[in-house]
Structures are given as C-alpha cells and as structure tokens.
Amino acid sequence: MTAQAPATEFDRPATAFDRKVNPARPLRVSSIITSLTSGGAEILVTNLNAAFAARGARGTIVVFCDAPTLGNSAEMEAELAAQIAESGCAFESLRLGARRRLVPGVVALRRHLAAFRPDVVHVHSVRAVAMLAFSGFSGPIVFTYHNSRLSFPPGLFAAIDRAVHHYVAISNDTASMYRRLSKRPFTLIQNAPSSRYKARGPRLASRKPCNVLSVGAISAQKNYSLLIETARALRDHATDAVPPPILRVAGGGDGLEDLRAQVRALGLEQVVEFLGERRDVPDLLARSDLYLNTSHYEGFSVAILEAMAMGLPVVATDVAGNRGLVRPDQNGLLCQPERPQALATAILRLSQDNSLYRQFSEGALATSREYTIENAAARHLELYTSLLRSRVPRKD
Template sequence: MRVLWLIKGLGPGGAEQLLVSAAEVARDERFAYSVAYVRADKQHLVAKLAASGVPATCLATGVGGARLWPLRLRRRLRDVDIVHAHSPLLAGVVRLLARTLPTGARPKVVTTEHNVWRSFSTPTRWLNRLTSGLDDHRFAVSDEVRRSMTPRASRHSEVLVHGINHESFERTGESRDAVRTALSLRPDTVAALTVANFRTEKDYPNLLRAAATACAADPHLTVLAVGQGPLEHEVRELHAALGLGDQFVLLGFRDDVPDLMRAVDLFVLGSAHEGLPVAVMEALAAGLPVVATDVGGVAEAVVDGQNGFLVPSRDPKALAAAMLRVAGDPGLRAVLSRGARAGSSRFDIRTALTRQQDVYAVLAAS
C-alpha cells in the first residue's frame, strides 16, 4: 500500500518529529511510505526521513511552486492509496482535492489533529468545520484535542496517543558533564530546558516573565531554550527588556536535544495551547521532572507530584513558583525523575504506528 504523509513543512516541530520517529520504526513490508510538504524553507528533517527510507518531496519548489502546489498535490494523489494529513490547513485542502478525482483514482483520506481547534486561525478553523466530514478516518492526539472539535467531528474521531522512538532517543551521546561544560554550566547550576518554537501558542512571554521571577529568586537557576520561528525578534526583545542575560539562554535550533536533556535538571513549558507535546514525552523518557502549563493534552502526561507539576496558563507567577519548588529541592527532583521514567514507556511511537497501519489496511481493502 502506498501511503503519503502530508505535512506543511519539515522544520523542527513536534508533528514533524513524530513523522521521523514513525519512519524509523516503519518496517512493515505491506507499506511504502513517502512524504510531501509545501514549506520549501522548512527542510531540517528531510535527511533524517531519507535515512529511514522515506523520501520527502517539496510540492512548492520551482517556477510558480508557491501557487501551483495544490495542482501538484492533486497529481500526486493519483499515485497513492492512502493520504494521511498532519496539518489542519492541508487536511482541508486534500479533502477537497481528493473529491475532484474519479472514484477509482481517489485515495482514502486520513487526518491527525495535533492541536486544539481554537488555536487555529479563523479561516483554517472554518475550513476544518466544513470539510472534516470528508475524512475516511480521523485521529486526535489527546482527549482535549478531540473535545475541542465540533460535536460531529469529535464523535467521529479516535484518540491515538503518539510517542517517541525510545531506542533512537536513548542512544548514547555526549556525557552529561561534557554537554554541561560546552554550555558553560557551573557544577552548582540547576538547569531547566524548554524545547518550543517561537510561535504564539508556545507563549514565550509567559515563560520569560516566569523565568525572570524565578532566576531573580534563585541565582543558581539557568533556563535553556531550544527553538526558532516567526516571533524570534519579539522573544529576544522581551528577553533583553527583562534583563535575563545569561540566566536564560536562547540556543536556537539544535539537533542534539537528547544530549541537552541529559545535561539539565528539569523541563519547563509555558504554552497557551498544546496537543500532546513531543518534547514533554522526550523529557519524561529522559527522566526529567516537568513543570508545564495545564493546556491541551499535557495533563494526560504530567501528573502533579508524580512526574512534575502543572500550573494554569498565562500565569507567570504560578509557573515561577513551580520552577523554584523543583529547582530548590534535589530530593523532590529525584522522586519526580523516577516517576517520569516509570511512566514514559506508554508513549511509544510503535504503538501508534501499529494502530495507524491497521486503519490503513482496512481502508485500502474497502
């Protein structure tokens, strides 16, 4: 069966990383996978997909590519049995394009909702409201994501918790001491890490203000931020205005997140909207206590007092207090770390991929 994974871009985002993890474990000979994307400037993960035998093609390159990619996608749909969209905008587009093909040449359409619908732009939200009924199967990455849909779309959606490739994530890399030395972290520094691109839903203003409070109260605390994106200028301006200096380090894009997680002491996320963040699953697998806002499916992974703490969104004082609580208590960090590792095994990409393949097989047979 020819399966096309469709995504907006292949930059270093959560949904994009899920495709890489799935490609790494996709060893079922019944399926031939490929990827198509439309953001020519987002190619960070193309090589990783290729290394796993999954070719990726940008539909928007060449003359007129930015305008003609829907026509190129329509032609591509004739050559696949299943198209699985991982972007709300592209999901709406591919649903409509598929219906323009003759029945015998029309692929089955599967979609995955990775974020709550209220986080979509108004046009994208309405596109999904009007077209979601055209799906042959729809997944949601968390209960909260499914509840955010219209009642009709919610009833016809299956919650499928995704995960990470634990084997790939846990491969031996740089030692904790080596990474901390490279990052200029002192032995007495308590380091927190966030992995989030500079986008509205990640709410960096909330995190930066929380960090300003926490770092002022604890001079041994340092926050490291991995991310890039359209709001970088605004993030850097606020960082400077708050006087965070070297206690909040903007690392930009990094492809060594597992190494960074081995070098830090806790993970923090200040988002306003989420689905079920891949970075949180990775942090738990690394045994990191997680301090995060209670949004989307985060509460389905983080349990207060067991593997971390949840706080209300858009409340930097609460986020700072939770960061200080974990940073200032090594014994608590040890307890939360054990809890994180103990529960991380349920976030396994193999489980999610197996269920997807079952759906693909049933749809193709029908």
C-alpha cells in the same frame, strides 16, 4: 452516513499490530505536512514513517514548501530529509510558494499521486484536505489535527467531513473536539517520542545551578513572555549562595530577536537564553535537569514526551494538552497560566528537593514508557488497513 466512534474510543488502550504488511505488495502511505521543520507535528510524522518502514510499509512525506520559503531552517530540513531517507522512506516537496495557493497545490499533488500511487493519504493540515479534495484521489483519507485549540472556524468541519474518512485524535482534548464538531469516526492514537530519546535510569538530583530547558518554535502559543517573567522571578529569589536556575529555549521562528531584546532589556542574559533552532535536542535534554512548558495550550506535546523519556521532571502550565500528560505528584508540577511566581516556585521546589526530584524523574520515565513510537505506528497501520478493507464512502 458513517456513525461516530463509540464513547469507549476515548480510553481504548493501544493494541499491538502483529501482522507485517505483505512484502510482496507493501502498503503505500503518503503523509502531507506543511514543511519539514523541527515542530512537534513534523517530528512525529518523520518518526512515524520510519516506524512504518520498519514494519514493511512504504511511506512518503510530502511537504507543501521548502523550509526556507516559510522562514524555517534549511539545515534542519536537510537533516530530517537525511533521516527520512536513512529509514527507508521518501521525501518530496511540492515546492509551492508561501501562500500555498489551491490550484498549484492541486496540480502538484496530482503529480505526486500519479507517481507514487498511495493506498492511503494521511493529511496533517486543513489546507492539505482542501487540495486533496480536488485531486481525484479515491482511496482512504485520514486527518490529524495537532492541537487542542482550532486555528479555523469550527463550521469548517462540515466541509472537511466530506473529504475525510477518518480522524486521528492525539489526545482526549482533540477527541472531544471531534465528537463535538465532526460527524466522522476517529481513533485515539496519542503522540509518542522517538526511540532516540532514552535515559539509562532516573536522575538522582538537579545540578547547581539547575539547568531548565524548553523546546518549541517561537510562537504566541508557546507564551515565551511568561518564561521570561518566570526567569525574572527566579533571579529575584536568588542569593549569593544559591544562584538562579538557567532557562534555555531551543526553537526558531519570527520573533526570536524580539525575545532576545526583551531579555537584554530586563538584564536577564545570565538567567535565560534563546538558542534558536537546534539539531542537538537529545544532547540538550541530556545536559538539562528540568523541562519547562509555558504554553497557552498544547495538543499532546512531543517535546514533553521526549523530555520525560530522558528522565526530566516537568513543570508546565495547567492547560489543555498538558493535563493528563503532566501528572502532579508523579512526573511533574502543573501551575496556573500567567503565574510566573508559581512556575518559579515549582522549579525551585524540584531543583532543591533531591528526594522529590528523583521520584518525579522515575515517574517521568514510567510515563514515557506508556507512549512508544512503535505502538503508535502499529495503531496507524491497523487503522489504514481497516479503512482499506471497509471501503468507507467518502461522501454522504
């Protein structure tokens, strides 16, 4: 049986991967995700594969379903597909139905594997692990779970372990989960923003009124009802001389219209706006002053990292996935969950104190420099080549 990673794996610093893949026989990697959309995991996989290509590897991003099949934006899918092609990678849809049945998925996956012949397959969903287990693929299989809270029974790790060689932990929280539930090794490779997100320097002060942005799909996890309650608290604090900050949310999904209706019912149309799924997030961040995260839990938020790379101080709930990334007295403020008054007070504090605002903007930029997509890609390639050399058996 393969031994677990040592305790030092938690804090092992990222190391540069200097050796480019042999151009005579480039490393081939298939990355499997559910669909191509603007979620954090999907954006990360897109950015990682572009960085793989820059280092001489050949990557293909494989999705189960076309985006509209799951109610996601066809326009966003087309834009991301164009970015993938431009980076030198490939994009392939297995064109499964919304239920992503096992047998059709295995058949379609076998066709992909026979045509592309990857050296390594990196899966980003539990369903992909199940399909891959029946695909006949004999190379290394890597699995990344992108959240700090499980969406499946913990006991399922016993079955996942029989198909997966190695896990990637995106945070200390997910590393703890692997330690507790899995018998396979893992490597800590924290998420990183695209190099497209980069500020020229720290911001000096918030505009009046302060523009606050949140980015993320409409889901129970993101807890946008708390954001709306925060907006109501901000309105109640406002005066004629000091208008309330404006809260905007970029993200689509089921429930969007219900949230807009809730905003109208509370008379908050001038304070909070749900923008739907957007393709101009860098521009939205550039025009914003603060970033707000109201989630019940996170993995290691790519959206927060992107905001920090643009110099935005962050206000966030003090939950798994936000702790450690949002550092009080350095780059942002953490507030207890379900406390809209606390979130509103934090937003007002940062927007009204120019000295603190600049300090936290500088801190946000400093934090973002700790997490680069180039380094994350190098760590992944280092892992893949190590697995290929070691020939770890897939089953106990």
